[in-house]
Amino acid sequence: MIKAHELTKYFGRQKVLDQVSFEIGKGEIVGFLGSNGAGKTTLMRILTSFLPASSGDVSINGFDVAKKSLAVRQIVGYLPENPPLYLSMTVKDYLKFAAKLKDVAAKQCSAQVEKVMSECRLKDVEHKVIATLSKGYKQRVGIAQAIINDPSLLILDEPTSGLDPVQNLQVRNLIKNLESERTVILSTHILSEIEQVAKRVMIIKEGKVLVDERLSDLLTKSSAQKRMVLRVKGEKKCVETVLEKINDVCLLNTVSSSQEHHFDLELADEKLIHELLSCLVNEPVQILEMSPAVSRLEHTFVSMVNENND
Amino acid sequence: MTKIFAITQKELSGYFRSPMAYIVLLVTMSIFHVFFFIIIDHNQEATLRDVFAVMEFLFVFIVPLLTMKVFAEEKATGTMEFLMTTPTTNTAIVLGKFFGSLIFMTTIIGVIFVYYAIIEFYGSPDRLATFSGILGLWLEGALFVAIGLMASSWTRNQMVAAICTYLILFMLYFSVTLEKFLSGTLGALVSYSGVWSHTKNFSAGLITLSDVTYFVTGIVLSLLITRYCIENRLWR
Numbered sequence: 347m348i349k350a351h352e353l354t355k356y357f358g359r360q361k362v363l364d365q366v367s368f369e370i371g372k373g374e375i376v377g378f379l380g381s382n383g384a385g386k387t388t389l390m391r392i393l394t395s396f397l398p399a400s401s402g403d404v405s406i407n408g409f410d411v412a413k414k415s416l417a418v419r420q421i422v423g424y425l426p427e428n429p430p431l432y433l434s435m436t437v438k439d440y441l442k443f444a445a446k447l448k449d450v451a452a453k454q455c456s457a458q459v460e461k462v463m464s465e466c467r468l469k470d471v472e473h474k475v476i477a478t479l480s481k482g483y484k485q486r487v488g489i490a491q492a493i494i495n496d497p498s499l500l501i502l503d504e505p506t507s508g509l510d511p512v513q514n515l516q517v518r519n520l521i522k523n524l525e526s527e528r529t530v531i532l533s534t535h536i537l538s539e540i541e542q543v544a545k546r547v548m549i550i551k552e553g554k555v556l557v558d559e560r561l562s563d564l565l566t567k568s569s570a571q572k573r574m575v576l577r578v579k580g581e582k583k584c585v586e587t588v589l590e591k592i593n594d595v596c597l598l599n600t601v602s603s604s605q606e607h608h609f610d611l612e613l614a615d616e617k618l619i620h621e622l623l624s625c626l627v628n629e630p631v632q633i634l635e636m637s638p639a640v641s642r643l644e645h646t647f648v649s650m651v652n653e654n655n656d
Numbered sequence: 657m658t659k660i661f662a663i664t665q666k667e668l669s670g671y672f673r674s675p676m677a678y679i680v681l682l683v684t685m686s687i688f689h690v691f692f693f694i695i696i697d698h699n700q701e702a703t704l705r706d707v708f709a710v711m712e713f714l715f716v717f718i719v720p721l722l723t724m725k726v727f728a729e730e731k732a733t734g735t736m737e738f739l740m741t742t743p744t745t746n747t748a749i750v751l752g753k754f755f756g757s758l759i760f761m762t763t764i765i766g767v768i769f770v771y772y773a774i775i776e777f778y779g780s781p782d783r784l785a786t787f788s789g790i791l792g793l794w795l796e797g798a799l800f801v802a803i804g805l806m807a808s809s810w811t812r813n814q815m816v817a818a819i820c821t822y823l824i825l826f827m828l829y830f831s832v833t834l835e836k837f838l839s840g841t842l843g844a845l846v847s848y849s850g851v852w853s854h855t856k857n858f859s860a861g862l863i864t865l866s867d868v869t870y871f872v873t874g875i876v877l878s879l880l881i882t883r884y885c886i887e888n889r890l891w892r
């Protein structure tokens with residue numbers, strides 16, 4: 347559906363995107379990750395034809411974004427980083443205006459506005475002036491605007507920023523439910539969100555695509571899953587002897603309180619978890635918890651982004 | 657087409673929701689009102705010719721205030737990103753916005769009709785001259801609005817847009833004062849490019865093709881430049 351070829355973007359002398367190439371198929375949900383200033387927003391702006399690329403080209407559904415931008419804009423729903431709202435309009439008027447500009451047929455206009463308002467839980471503020479809404483509600487209006495013409499490609503720049511947990515879940519579900527028919531690109535800084543929604547992750551760093559992989563592949567490859575946290579109640583000594591007995595288990599850190607002991611471990615192999623546990627059950631200790639140390643994606647992300655910094 | 661209309665409607669309702677529009681409307685009306693009676697009293701003549709002159713002068717100051725936000729505000733708040741990623745042509749955006757401001761300006765001119773009624777009631781004004789005067793005024797206002805839109809497309813700062821518009825309008829309006837010092841082709845050029853030499857005929861009841869062409873060309877040119885500027889994102 348999307349083919350990007352060697353996209354490069356300069357702002358003055360600053361190179362913000364550097365030869366970015368990728369393809370995204372129909373129905374994929376892709377998450378863009380990257381630190382602040384990595385170029386995610388710029389990339390999305392190029393995809394939506396808001397900004398021209400300095401060189402390289404993108405096509406969406408076979409239409410060149412620069413040359414056939416009108417055809418591209420027909421099929422793209424876009425939520426910019428800051429929700430683009432006319433503050434003096436009411437929610438309903440704004441969505442109607444958006445529907446008109448996005449070629450929603452006049453007959454379906456009101457029905458469509460009603461539909462997105464209920465999907466984004468905006469019914470209770472429909473007559474409120476947008477300027478008086480809270481941040482989260484503004485964000486929801488922004489999302490409503492993006493999906494109003496049932497676009498086949500949704501580009502969402504940090505869609506869940508400012509949303510409460512319930513609404514957050516709702517938006518994630520909304521995106522998931524679109525799945526089979528639509529392609530979605532989203533960027534976020536909340537990694538657990540990507541883990542739950544996206545099937546594919548692109549990590550962007552300083553304008554380059556560092557990683558472009560299926561989420562599951564990325565997680566299996568990463569070393570993060572071999573970091574474990576072990577929490578036990580009982581004799582600290584017993585655990586330590588067990589750990590010494592098993593090769594390839596490295597004790598990184600220990601934190602103890604009067605009741606519990608907390609061990610950070612690094613295992614050379616996933617299979618060692620089993621061995622470790624079977625040894626521990628024979629000891630006079632109570633195992634309270636054994637779990638992966640941090641969100642695996644988070645670990646991968648941090649290590650990849652920091653990798654070449656030194 | 658429906659999109660042009662949608663944008664026009666949005667612009668217009670935007671005007672009526674902003675305090676600036678009411679302030680401009682009120683100030684214009686009160687200044688106009690005062691001058692109207694001073695002029696009528698002074699001239700002892702049932703004509704609006706001098707009243708038009710006052711109105712033309714006022715436009716130099718109020719049009720920049722009306723048009724400054726048209727594009728600048730959208731750029732500052734980020735709604736430009738919305739507008740330009742919907743399947744709407746740049747021509748439709750520019751025209752929609754132009755018509756919105758034009759209609760608002762027309763309502764200001766509409767005030768004149770009230771005063772026309774007063775004159776009609778008490779005397780017998782030259783109807784042709786009055787209507788051609790209003791036409792001239794309207795064309796001038798339309799040109800000023802187009803120029804205001806153009807300046808607003810250059811920047812995201814409303815103040816900058818207003819000042820640019822003001823400078824251009826000031827030059828167009830007061831270039832007549834330079835005429836005295838210039839002669840030959842240059843003088844003719846300055847005189848032609850200023851609005852004064854054109855509205856003068858209108859308020860005298862003279863509608864000529866060359867004057868109408870002047871305004872229409874000016875409007876089309878400004879709007880084309882506006883479209884070019886937003887198309888190429890020249891404000892960045």
Ligand SMILES: Nc1ncnc2c1ncn2[C@@H]1O[C@H](COP(=O)(O)OP(=O)(O)OP(=O)(O)O)[C@@H](O)[C@H]1O
Nearest residue numbers: 357362380381382383384385386387388389427892
């Ligand atoms: N209009 C602009 N003019 C000049 N530089 C810009 C402009 N827009 C973005 N940049 C620069 O481009 C770089 C990438 O910005 P971008 O907004 O794409 O980052 P991002 O990945 O979206 O970051 P964030 O996570 O903070 O949203 C930044 O260094 C920024 O300063």
Ligand SMILES: [Mg+2]
Nearest residue numbers: 386387427503
């Ligand atoms: Mg961003």
